[in-house]
Amino acid sequence: MRKIYFDNNATTPVHPEVRKAIEPFLSDQFGNPSSIHWAGRDVRKGIEDARQEIASFFGSQPLELVFTSSGTESDNLAIKGIAYRQGNAGKHIVTSQVEHPAVINACRFLETQGFRVTYVPVNRHGIVEPEKVREALTRDTILVSVMYANNETGSVMAIPEIGAIARDAGVIMHTDAVQAAGKIPIDFSHLPVDMLTFSGHKVNALKGAGGLIVRKGIEIEAMSHGGHQERGRRGGTENVVGIIAMGKSFQLLRTRMADEVAEVLRLRTKFEKGLFDRIPELVLNGHPTRRLPNTVNISFRYVEGEAMLLNLDMMGIACSSGSACTSGSLEPSPILVAMGADPTDAQGALRFSLGWGNTDADVEYAIDAVETVTSKLRALSPLYPSTKEAKAR
Amino acid sequence: MKGKRILAALSGGVDSSVAAVLLKQQGWEVIGISMDLYDFSKVTKDREGTCCSLDDLYDARRVCDTLNIPYYVLNLRDEFRREVVEPFVREYVSGRTPNPCILCNEHLKFRALLRKADELEAEGVATGHYAVIRREPSGRCRLFAAPDESKDQSYFLFSLESERLRRIHFPVGQMYKDEVRKIAEGAGLPVFEKRESQDICFVTDDSYTEFLNRRGIQEKEGRILDRSGNVLGTHKGILRYTLGQRKGLGIAAKEPLYVVSIDAEKNEIVLGTEDETLSPSATVGRFSFVAGAPPAKEFRATAKVRFRHVGEEASVRVEGERIKVVFDSPQRSVTPGQALVLYDGKEVLGGGWIECESASRS
Numbered sequence: 001m002r003k004i005y006f007d008n009n010a011t012t013p014v015h016p017e018v019r020k021a022i023e024p025f026l027s028d029q030f031g032n033p034s035s036i037h038w039a040g041r042d043v044r045k046g047i048e049d050a051r052q053e054i055a056s057f058f059g060s061q062p063l064e065l066v067f068t069s070s071g072t073e074s075d076n077l078a079i080k081g082i083a084y085r086q087g088n089a090g091k092h093i094v095t096s097q098v099e100h101p102a103v104i105n106a107c108r109f110l111e112t113q114g115f116r117v118t119y120v121p122v123n124r125h126g127i128v129e130p131e132k133v134r135e136a137l138t139r140d141t142i143l144v145s146v147m148y149a150n151n152e153t154g155s156v157m158a159i160p161e162i163g164a165i166a167r168d169a170g171v172i173m174h175t176d177a178v179q180a181a182g183k184i185p186i187d188f189s190h191l192p193v194d195m196l197t198f199s200g201h202k203v204n205a206l207k208g209a210g211g212l213i214v215r216k217g218i219e220i221e222a223m224s225h226g227g228h229q230e231r232g233r234r235g236g237t238e239n240v241v242g243i244i245a246m247g248k249s250f251q252l253l254r255t256r257m258a259d260e261v262a263e264v265l266r267l268r269t270k271f272e273k274g275l276f277d278r279i280p281e282l283v284l285n286g287h288p289t290r291r292l293p294n295t296v297n298i299s300f301r302y303v304e305g306e307a308m309l310l311n312l313d314m315m316g317i318a319c320s321s322g323s324a325c326t327s328g329s330l331e332p333s334p335i336l337v338a339m340g341a342d343p344t345d346a347q348g349a350l351r352f353s354l355g356w357g358n359t360d361a362d363v364e365y366a367i368d369a370v371e372t373v374t375s376k377l378r379a380l381s382p383l384y385p386s387t388k389e390a391k392a393r
Numbered sequence: 394m395k396g397k398r399i400l401a402a403l404s405g406g407v408d409s410s411v412a413a414v415l416l417k418q419q420g421w422e423v424i425g426i427s428m429d430l431y432d433f434s435k436v437t438k439d440r441e442g443t444c445c446s447l448d449d450l451y452d453a454r455r456v457c458d459t460l461n462i463p464y465y466v467l468n469l470r471d472e473f474r475r476e477v478v479e480p481f482v483r484e485y486v487s488g489r490t491p492n493p494c495i496l497c498n499e500h501l502k503f504r505a506l507l508r509k510a511d512e513l514e515a516e517g518v519a520t521g522h523y524a525v526i527r528r529e530p531s532g533r534c535r536l537f538a539a540p541d542e543s544k545d546q547s548y549f550l551f552s553l554e555s556e557r558l559r560r561i562h563f564p565v566g567q568m569y570k571d572e573v574r575k576i577a578e579g580a581g582l583p584v585f586e587k588r589e590s591q592d593i594c595f596v597t598d599d600s601y602t603e604f605l606n607r608r609g610i611q612e613k614e615g616r617i618l619d620r621s622g623n624v625l626g627t628h629k630g631i632l633r634y635t636l637g638q639r640k641g642l643g644i645a646a647k648e649p650l651y652v653v654s655i656d657a658e659k660n661e662i663v664l665g666t667e668d669e670t671l672s673p674s675a676t677v678g679r680f681s682f683v684a685g686a687p688p689a690k691e692f693r694a695t696a697k698v699r700f701r702h703v704g705e706e707a708s709v710r711v712e713g714e715r716i717k718v719v720f721d722s723p724q725r726s727v728t729p730g731q732a733l734v735l736y737d738g739k740e741v742l743g744g745g746w747i748e749c750e751s752a753s754r755s
Contacts, residue, residue: 307512310465329429329468380511
């Protein structure tokens with residue numbers, strides 16, 4: 001069976017050059033980076049080189065980087081790290097309704113610990129309006145956390161504006177840039193943002209490694225207490241292989257990002273146009289233009305996203321729908337609901353996220369498959385007006 | 394059936410797992426599925442032994458890994474709430490004792506899943522039920538009790554008519570439990586015998602009354618009467634009582650007393666002697682027959698009035714929307730809300746739902 005991977009916002013394949021870069025660290029380079037002897041020193045050099053590469057990519061200082069296990073851990077470290085830092089008196093946090101569960105659930109936890117959280121709504125394109133953030137600020141607001149780009153719709157938030165509002169009010173600004181990193185240009189040195197989350201496996205590195213950039217001068221409380229690693233901000237022996245992989249990925253992106261983005265945007269545009277030209281009654285979820293170059297989220301009216309997803313899976317096409325709950329089944333996306341999407345449209349939404357390695361042939365095969373599956377399921381749907389009626393109208 | 398696709402509904406237990414093994418051996422393209430019926434994160438109590446807890450889903454997924462078949466968990470929460478939980482609550486409120494497992498079979502396993510089978514271009518749905526479907530050359534399907542009487546589940550399946558049975562498969566239906574266990578062991582399945590539960594899967598609190606209270610059903614105190622209308626005491630709410638109940642009535646009397654009727658409208662419980670729990674007949678509504686229609690306007694059959702009932706010979710008469718079932722000898726605890734299933738020997742003819750006006754009260 002032909003296999004097509006259109007779920008790059010979930011995770012990405014490992015780049016061959018990344019695979020090559022980590023090889024020594026799976027054999028000779030085994031030392032503990034905290035060790036003083038030769039075995040440790042070599043590995044430590046690998047980690048610090050990676051830190052340098054990633055810092056260069058984001059335009060930050062190397063020592064502003066804290067390596068973690070994931071985007072989720074980075075978000076938790078940022079949010080709880082500010083909430084629990086010494087001397088903090090404020091009890092209010094501003095975030096949005098469309099954040100990743102890592103942010104939403106960290107905030108929900110803090111609500112049980114005496115903090116108050118405002119979940120700012122989004123407009124119909126899934127974008128947080130900066131003014132709404134300003135309105136939500138109170139005298140004891142300690143943190144604003146708004147994602148750079150949304151994982152489900154790809155809609156890109158006005159982070160420079162929101163950051164400026166936070167800065168004017170003297171409030172610390174965090175952004176989850178897990179989806180944005182490597183897809184749109186980010187320059188931390190000119191961004192009014194104090195903390196930024198990134199992850200390795202969304203940029204063709206490995207699962208199990210991520211990071212948080214913490215601007216020099218911002219103090220955070222560690223969430224994992226242990227050794228002095230990451231300058232005491234995150235105890236625990238480093239995920240060496242994951243960090244080396246991330247370093248390589250961001251190094252590759254520094255030179256290749258513009259070309260890769262242009263190519264993935266071309267393929268996505270072709271895919272999106274193909275679907276809208278050939279299949280009636282589609283709804284684009286998210287902003288038409290202010291959107292990640294690789295992401296398209298579409299509601300297929302009159303059919304359930306779950307049925308679409310399973311059929312496409314059986315045809316070898318990997319995409320995603322809604323959000324998986326604990327059981328592994330699908331729920332209507334809270335993101336689309338927050339955008340004010342019709343609930344039945346939210347049920348019929350699919351996200352396709354393209355990436356490195358996709359080809360024109362993939363796009364053409366996928367358009368055909370999606371068209372076939374949509375027609376088949378609509379023919380079974382009691383809600384779908386028959387072709388005849390559709391013609392008469 | 395070579396290469397034809399089928400959905401195997403998996404509970405994580407040994408029966409449905411072995412069903413999937415057998416289907417695969419027969420050459421079907423098997424797709425494993427489980428149903429997500431309610432928010433598992435709200436479940437705090439140990440739910441081992443019910444159809445579909447999170448642990449069960451884990452077991453089902455591991456079975457599919459072993460068989461190297463795809464596995465999906467389908468979200469059927471809306472259907473489950475609409476077709477099973479809400480009717481369950483309504484039945485309790487109107488003084489009946491509902492049987493949600495039959496509704497779940499009827500509406501979820503063998504309606505919603507058949508619709509999913511259409512969507513996935515599958516021939517049909519298979520489960521681990523113990524019951525036998527006989528497919529006749531004409532295309533007509535007949536339903537029979539399982540040879541293993543201790544496992545027979547045909548009572549729960551009476552509402553499946555021939556048309557639907559054509560697309561349903563019970564691969565272990567003819568087998569004895571020992572054989573099933575042996576096949577599981579032979580296939581190296583990571584399943585173990587699960588405790589069989591009498592609990593209803595979605596009642597996650599300690600009691601039905603708590604569950605119903607949380608759904609906004611208020612309990613009201615009311616009178617407990619005897620058959621002559623004398624007041625014997627006060628009850629705490631009719632939800633707590635079921636027909637034939639003897640324990641927990643809190644009434645002192647010379648001879649043991651039983652609940653013989655529940656009047657939801659008047660909010661009253663009537664107690665009587667053991668003899669008075671006997672019903673000579675039952676009225677059954679919302680009936681259906683496997684063959685599509687009753688065999689005759691009047692016929693003889695064996696009637697089972699609850700799952701473990703041995704069955705009683707009876708004369709059956711169709712009276713418009715209802716059927717009247719007169720037992721050869723009176724039966725204990727013919728409970729409104731439960732299903733009455735009619736058999737001809739091992740064959741399931743059909744059945745329906747026992748209604749309130751039982752003959753014992755007229």
